[in-house]
Amino acid sequence: MTDETQATPLSIGFFTTIELAEKEIVGGLLVTDRYGKPLEFQCTSPVSANKTQAILFGPTLKSYLIAELIGQSLFQKVSVKPNLLVTDQEIALEVRQFVRIPVLTVEEVAKTQGAITTQTTSTWRGRTLRYHSEHRSDANRFEEISQKLPEHADLCEPFERVREALREANRFTQTSQNSFSGS
Amino acid sequence: MNDSESNRIESFETNTEQRIHTIQIRNIPLPDAKIFASGMNSALNRKPHFEAQEISLTPSANFRQGWSVRTQLVTTFGMTFPEGTQFFTKKKEEDPPRDDAPPGNQPWEAKHREKSGQQELSKRRKKLTRLNPPKDAISLEDRLFYLLQPPIESWLNGQELVLPFEPFEFQYEGISWLFSQKSALLADEMGLGKTMQSITAIRLLLRSGQLRRTLIICPKPLIPNWQRELKLWAEEIPVVTIEGDAVRRKMLWTIENIPLRVANYELLARDFDEIEGELSKFDLVVLDEAQRIKNRDAKTARVAKEIPRKRSWALTGTPIENRPEELVSLMEFLEVVPQWATPDLRQLSKLASDYILRRTKNLVLKDLPERLDRDEYLDLNPAQQLAYTTAEKDGVIHLNEMGESISISHVFELVLRLKQITNFDPLTGESAKLDRLAVNMEEISNSGGKAILFSQWTRCLDWISERLRQRLPQCGSLIYHGGVPSKKREPILKRFEEDPDSHLLLMSYGTGAVGLNLQFAGYVFLYDRWWNPAVEDQAINRAHRIGQKSKVIVTKFISRGTIEERIDKVLRQKRALFEQILGDPSESNLSLSMNAEEIFGLFDLKTRSGDTTRSIAPPKAEDDSQSNAA
Numbered sequence: 001m002t003d004e005t006q007a008t009p010l011s012i013g014f015f016t017t018i019e020l021a022e023k024e025i026v027g028g029l030l031v032t033d034r035y036g037k038p039l040e041f042q043c044t045s046p047v048s049a050n051k052t053q054a055i056l057f058g059p060t061l062k063s064y065l066i067a068e069l070i071g072q073s074l075f076q077k078v079s080v081k082p083n084l085l086v087t088d089q090e091i092a093l094e095v096r097q098f099v100r101i102p103v104l105t106v107e108e109v110a111k112t113q114g115a116i117t118t119q120t121t122s123t124w125r126g127r128t129l130r131y132h133s134e135h136r137s138d139a140n141r142f143e144e145i146s147q148k149l150p151e152h153a154d155l156c157e158p159f160e161r162v163r164e165a166l167r168e169a170n171r172f173t174q175t176s177q178n179s180f181s182g183s
Numbered sequence: 184m185n186d187s188e189s190n191r192i193e194s195f196e197t198n199t200e201q202r203i204h205t206i207q208i209r210n211i212p213l214p215d216a217k218i219f220a221s222g223m224n225s226a227l228n229r230k231p232h233f234e235a236q237e238i239s240l241t242p243s244a245n246f247r248q249g250w251s252v253r254t255q256l257v258t259t260f261g262m263t264f265p266e267g268t269q270f271f272t273k274k275k276e277e278d279p280p281r282d283d284a285p286p287g288n289q290p291w292e293a294k295h296r297e298k299s300g301q302q303e304l305s306k307r308r309k310k311l312t313r314l315n316p317p318k319d320a321i322s323l324e325d326r327l328f329y330l331l332q333p334p335i336e337s338w339l340n341g342q343e344l345v346l347p348f349e350p351f352e353f354q355y356e357g358i359s360w361l362f363s364q365k366s367a368l369l370a371d372e373m374g375l376g377k378t379m380q381s382i383t384a385i386r387l388l389l390r391s392g393q394l395r396r397t398l399i400i401c402p403k404p405l406i407p408n409w410q411r412e413l414k415l416w417a418e419e420i421p422v423v424t425i426e427g428d429a430v431r432r433k434m435l436w437t438i439e440n441i442p443l444r445v446a447n448y449e450l451l452a453r454d455f456d457e458i459e460g461e462l463s464k465f466d467l468v469v470l471d472e473a474q475r476i477k478n479r480d481a482k483t484a485r486v487a488k489e490i491p492r493k494r495s496w497a498l499t500g501t502p503i504e505n506r507p508e509e510l511v512s513l514m515e516f517l518e519v520v521p522q523w524a525t526p527d528l529r530q531l532s533k534l535a536s537d538y539i540l541r542r543t544k545n546l547v548l549k550d551l552p553e554r555l556d557r558d559e560y561l562d563l564n565p566a567q568q569l570a571y572t573t574a575e576k577d578g579v580i581h582l583n584e585m586g587e588s589i590s591i592s593h594v595f596e597l598v599l600r601l602k603q604i605t606n607f608d609p610l611t612g613e614s615a616k617l618d619r620l621a622v623n624m625e626e627i628s629n630s631g632g633k634a635i636l637f638s639q640w641t642r643c644l645d646w647i648s649e650r651l652r653q654r655l656p657q658c659g660s661l662i663y664h665g666g667v668p669s670k671k672r673e674p675i676l677k678r679f680e681e682d683p684d685s686h687l688l689l690m691s692y693g694t695g696a697v698g699l700n701l702q703f704a705g706y707v708f709l710y711d712r713w714w715n716p717a718v719e720d721q722a723i724n725r726a727h728r729i730g731q732k733s734k735v736i737v738t739k740f741i742s743r744g745t746i747e748e749r750i751d752k753v754l755r756q757k758r759a760l761f762e763q764i765l766g767d768p769s770e771s772n773l774s775l776s777m778n779a780e781e782i783f784g785l786f787d788l789k790t791r792s793g794d795t796t797r798s799i800a801p802p803k804a805e806d807d808s809q810s811n812a813a
Contacts, residue, residue, distance in 0.1 A: 035337075040262070040263045041261060043261070045257070161332075168330055
């Protein structure tokens with residue numbers, strides 16, 4: 001489990017993944033300052049499960065790949081350790097089991113399905129936030145952190161950047177491979 | 184089954200410790216059966232014999248293959264971002280909304296105070312301007328650097344980067360484009376905020392650690408304008424203006440830890456050879472009114488191109504004033520063509536699409552108040568008419584007498600003399616234009632309006648000012664031209680804006696046509712006509728620009744039956760021609776200037792050779808730089 005003791009003045013990690021063709025998954029973690037200015041970015045190469053993993057992990061395979069394999073690796077890799085990890089995929093919330101900082105998922109209230117009154121769910125500036133059921137104190141920790149966020153902070157916006165960067169990295173890799181094989 | 188059989192089986196089952204042992208069956212009765220004589224019957228009477236052997240079982244099952252969950256190694260790619268400059272501008276919570284805020288551009292902070300939470304967020308989510316990697320960004324790191332930057336809007340939303348007004352959508356796009364470009368020619372039409380877009384892009388680049396040393400070069404009269412705009416749009420950036428004597432200038436050039444320097448073209452050409460080493464290197468050089476380097480042979484152009492720099496931006500509303508070749512010099516500065524390159528029109532067009540961003544008012548400012556152009560055809564006053572006719576007749580006779588030795592400058596001299604007479608008769612002081620101006624200004628002054636007037640001659644401006652002071656003292660005219668010392672110019676503009684008794688600003692085309700923001704003036708007078716409609720447009724756009732709240736009435740004085748009418752006709756024909764070919768004439772100012780052939784054509788000049796006469800005109804291919812220099 002990674003320690004967050006070296007965390008610098010408020011920084012936030014935005015973690016998400018995208019699925020490529022052939023069921024490959026790439027993940028990206030963008031660490032920004034409280035204004036959204038990028039400080040560090042890490043992304044993985046495409047990850048996919050083999051047949052054995054697929055059979056044995058069954059329905060928990062995606063959670064394993066996204067949270068444990070990709071999320072944990074990225075968090076270990078970043079040199080700027082964030083104070084808060086935000087994801088836009090509920091399945092990625094499991095990464096909380098491998099890090100010692102609060103983790104939450106964020107989505108627009110309008111898109112939220114189901115009740116948002118549970119102990120692990122709250123709303124903040126038009127966004128629905130969810131916390132890991134085994135780490136309910138994360139809500140309190142986020143409350144403290146949110147006091148330091150600027151008035152116009154938008155926790156959803158950076159995911160568009162991360163996804164675009166992941167697509168660009170994938171395009172770049174494919175182009176390089178094609179050039180290499182072409183030559 | 185009988186009892187004895189049952190006992191034996193029971194005994195077998197209960198003896199669990201000796202589950203498998205030799206079992207001896209002594210008396211197993213056979214069922215009654217008829218035995219046929221077969222010769223083998225004795226065998227049937229033999230008792231069967233059973234034997235069992237002990238077999239040991241393995242204590243656990245064997246597996247063919249083992250598998251356990253091991254953490255797979257995931258390859259990662261990462262990058263860190265430059266630290267950048269942190270700004271700490273205090274929020275102006277108490278600032279009242281500015282009266283001169285552009286339409287739709289209310290002070291941003293005030294607007295945000297009014298709305299908050301979800302309402303404001305949803306409003307902002309409508310449109311976000313994202314940065315795209317420039318075409319010359321090849322490495323993945325470079326491309327990701329741009330893609331991972333926040334949208335321009337959210338940069339500017341932060342407490343660190345406060346803007347006095349919210350930019351228009353096209354301005355966000357311009358800022359974003361400049362931010363991503365190492366070579367950029369921002370050629371927005373006059374009045375669309377090139378200065379503001381440049382300053383904001385510089386702020387963002389400073390903040391993202393892309394810039395440490397920036398140099399802005401502009402014409403000398405625009406230095407106060409840049410200082411004012413920098414104070415308004417980027418008050419936190421320390422700025423040094425290069426000025427003073429040689430010793431002071433050297434100190435200002437070499438002083439360290441100054442992110443932004445502003446210098447004029449003349450001082451750049453004079454000083455830059457003296458600066459050596461690292462201090463002469465810049466991360467960004469911005470040329471304002473970049474058409475100043477259109478002549479690639481000029482020292483100013485040479486020096487500007489020699490400055491060691493990482494980024495090159497050029498700003499101009501008229502990238503081409505006379506000939507497409509002028510664009511090549513700008514492209515050389517942008518370092519996208521080699522020095523002394525001669526790209527053809529097709530190549531220039533391609534370069535333009537990659538490195539030029541041009542928007543026109545018609546395209547982006549649907550809400551800008553209308554501009555009403557009025558051509559005032561005036562008959563000369565009697566004394567003026569006499570002076571004009573005499574001068575023209577004498578002048579043409581003189582030119583005809585010159586025969587083959589006639590040159591463009593001789594014709595030009597006559598044109599200027601005639602134009603001056605249409606402004607006023609130097610002998611009697613009669614002027615049809617002044618009479619009309621006085622009438623118009625009386626009405627404007629009485630209604631509290633403000634007007635700017637342009638003329639080619641500073642002497643004429645002084646004369647108008649003096650006459651109006653006598654005839655219409657309430658118009659409170661002020662003079663702004665090259666003869667006014669630089670230090671006095673800014674206070675004049677300030678007074679014109681703030682003094683309710685100042686209704687008229689008299690400006691020369693050369694000094695007042697570019698860079699100034701006079702959008703509080705609702706009237707523009709062109710007292711005489713310039714040679715190039717692009718320059719006239721520049722002048723008019725001092726008033727007809729962002730921030731203008733009412734219609735701008737543009738009055739062009741044209742003296743009927745004079746050289747002015749002929750010049751106007753030629754310029755109209757050229758405009759119409761370009762409209763026909765290129766659509767909106769403001770899209771291109773190609774060759775709108777009058778060339779030598781056209782200036783000769785203003786008169787019917789002939790030379791006599793024996794008994795015959797023939798028209799005099801320069802060869803078509805002749806360089807028209809002299810006339811264009813006008």
